[in-house]
Amino acid sequence: MRKAFFLTVFLIPFGLLAQIVEKNGFFQYQEVFVETDDFQADYLDQLENTLLKISEKDTLRLEIINDLGYYYHTRNLTKALSIIEGGLLEAREMGDSYWEGHLMVSQGAILLRMEELDPAEMVLKEAIDKIPESESWLLYTNLGYVYERKGLLGEAFSYASKVLEIGETYGDPKAVAMAYSDMSNLFWKQGKFEDALAFGLKSVELFEKRGLKDLDYDFTLHLVGQFYVDLGEPEKALDFFQRSVVLGERYGFYNNLSDSFIALVNLQSTLGDFTGAKKSGLEALRYAELLENEFMIMRSYLALGKASNTSGDHLDAVGYLESGLANIKSNFGDKFYLSLVFDEISKAHEGIGDFKNALEATRRSNQLRRDVFSDEAEEKIAILQTEMEVSQKENTIKLQQAELAKNRLMQAFYLTLAIVAVVFLFLLYRVFLRKKKYSQLLEKRNKEKEYLLKEIHHRVKNNLETISSLLSLQIASIDSLEFKQMLEETYTRVQSMGMIHLSLYKEGNLKQVEMKKFFEELGSFILDTFDAEDRVTFEIDMDSIELDVDLAIPIGLIVNELISNSLKYAFPKKSVGKISVSLQERDGCLFLNVSDDGIGMEMDSPSKGTGFGKELINLLTRQLDGKMNFYNESGTSFSFEFILNKAA
Template structure:
């Protein structure tokens, strides 16, 4: 939409200003991302030069000041705030309440990104009465961001719903797209990745219909990429991140670029590409520091901490994560992200042996999560989502009824038939509503059960981690070797069970354990525990296989015992060697093999240790209705066969 203003003065030559021109006595201004997407690196500099040639009594001056300030927040928050405050001063002198309100919305958006959450909320609420309802969607969008950053997800969803309501009422696709984008982010924070992806894709579809690839379109691309990562679709996620980065670099959206490189670092870490992940994390930090945004700086350091945690450099990870917390302070408003930092920090401390500090960090993470994910917020969002869905269905029905009315006026001959059809449709609609209500109730109950089951696994995992930490602290104080060995064996058994529950909690599949990934993690843990990673090669030779938790735990404990025994007895005097584990399903049975190329078991050699490990293996084998055979050639090989209906 082009803006024209009649001027009573002669403006300087406009050849240098592609966005502002004087033509035939009228002043023409192309709004970026409304009339054009020509937002190149020099766009803001051109507007800065042009604005001082516009008389202070021209309403165009306030609009240009607002645009400069709003879009500068993608590059320099302090410069952005200076222009907005200049515009507010001039608007108040002229008593222009409309532009005062618009400028206050931009001021609130900038203060939000400067982490001034209370002040941002105050400014936005003051602006509500100053601008017309049709243009208030950006105000409510930023209020939603404020509450999201405070960890009040229920209230955030209320304001996102207001944005959607305004968009639908006035047919504003940009407002609807913004609402869907915001809702997708809120669903993601709740762990509802499918719903998040659905709303994110709906938002992108509306943005693309507008044909203008702006800041908010770029951010939504990043969000959809993040949802795909959590849904285990990394290749698709990478495409969205690359598209987002291209737009960010084209337009200079430093905040979006920092967001995208953080997501890329997390994805590359998940894929095991730690070198590239480190570079992405540093790139995210560079853009965050250019923007001088504490929140983005905090998240960039968190991403770097995660990279180093996953690559095994726990001390460096702890340094990054502690810097992340220092960047915003322990009382930072966004408790969701702060909880994630403490969760990673707990892993770092545990990684280099500071178990007491790890326990404190883990508890802090849990406390922050409980403040964010309250039952009240969950109910509030669910209720608003239901109301929103019902409203959209009612609007669709009204449109259909209007079309039927038009047909009845044009075609009198079909009145009777149309009446019958309406009655039938009404009855079918009533049946549909009843079925929908019943289906929604069942779905809600299933979600509640799934949430409770996930919470149980999470709590079991946390409790087992606490027990492991306590055992570690106790082991450090035991000097008697045999008792120390017993406690260490108990520690590895507890960790084995804890890894099962961690797998269930992280993967999102609350019933089945991915055994290949579990064995790999268990092997790494035991080798690290025995300080044998450098001399013993551990391999898992099997295809992907999932077992339910009732079978996975006893099989995991058996493998734990056998790997531990191999490390203790099969390779004396720091010998090198290898240990191999495999588990296959065949003919209604499970076949487990654990082998090593060590010295083997000497005949008639007395039982070493307490003998409890052998008793435990025998007991667990009988529990799974299995049998064990031992091959003592070129090392030791234990073979187990379990009946599948018992083991699985």
């Protein structure tokens, strides 16, 4: 997480717009899209105006510069880069490597969106050592984008996986949502639309649980809409595009808005809504021009030209497409999108009967496609072929060496094998004879030990029953209610331990107690002791589970105390109710829960009675190195967690 600052906001007539206030000479900042999204599109103006009042050498200033520059890249890339570069100078002058690292991540993100892929990669990698791992997910997200734009989808996916690992390790739902969003985009580029949709919807769900509608949530909505288009579900796609547009317009996310409106052009053209398509295309162009991004401007004109061709307005298509070409520099590098432009120009000229220009545009498009695909494909095939030949030669050499070694060893192996086999069989026979004799001796001793252990449990059970009988006689002769209650509690505890030893004696398993059956007998006994069988229901929600006696006794005493307490205090005036017990084993831990639907209690309230039961529960929990939690909602509930290897 980022460094913490005081959080203060103030209201103005149009809603919560300002995130910074000055109070007693100190500025207090509520981070945008981290602590709130309750503001409007002018939040960047608010940040920029307040920044002028904050003196240099102030760490808060660096934080605001980073947020201002990062979110300005959604509106004006040149200005965003200028803001971040100024912040980097200040951070370096202050010697603040923490904020220098975060500002470098923002710088890399902006360079990436300016199509400066190599500088972006260099800056992002330099920032790795300056940022704590728990906050590095945005860095690795943008590194993944760099490799995605370079066409290295495997490397991009590995960075998305790293972001997911960081998010899960540090419990950061934003990082996990971003990882799923990026993975969905990568699946989509591979044509795996169903996988893309599944990951995209998981990302949207996590973003919505987080409760902050930010830039990345907006972009993910656009992605999911595109997935639905490719899966032939335009109605669902339209809903996601419209939600993305509403969010982008609220916060001024020009790049996302241009993307969403371009997608809407294609969707509306497919549905035959050419008026809506033209309107969406002009909106895409408007936001692209505000962003001053020639790539988005060209794509907007391409979408308009394509929609015009589809509707039969070929003259309009020529105008849009030539405008797209006029708005890019001569060294524009994305030949793939240029080939799409010339494809549409060819269709437009053919539609108006200008076959000469149509042929020329087709030639240009084919040449661009050869530049993109043929050269790249040839280079990639050559690399793969070289790697394959090298791999084959290495494998051939290894096979030959292995064959030679095999021939040299084979004769010695077969010669020694017979000798070893004879010696082994002789030794095996001797071992068999010894083990047989030893097993017979062990079996005899085990039977003797089992008999003695069974006898011990039987005598312990009898002794505990004797103690219970003495306590019962003593209780009957005592007039003091307080002392009588203490003896009754002791009586139930002794009976609880006696039931465990009875279980060991009767069932024949001398080391382990079947807990479900034990809880049933214990609950029935305590209800009968308190004469509550007709008004209190006892439920056990668990599967059969066996525990060692050293673990079963303290857990049995804990359950005994909690059931007794519920019967004494949870149902006053003999009211009806329910007591529930469950014991589960998961991932090497035991989870015990005892609850009732009675009147409830306060954990810190003074103990009723002697308080010994509460102390006994705490003592037994510590003895088993466990953790106890108390809940007081719709009754009383105690939950315990014991680690099995420690508890045992």
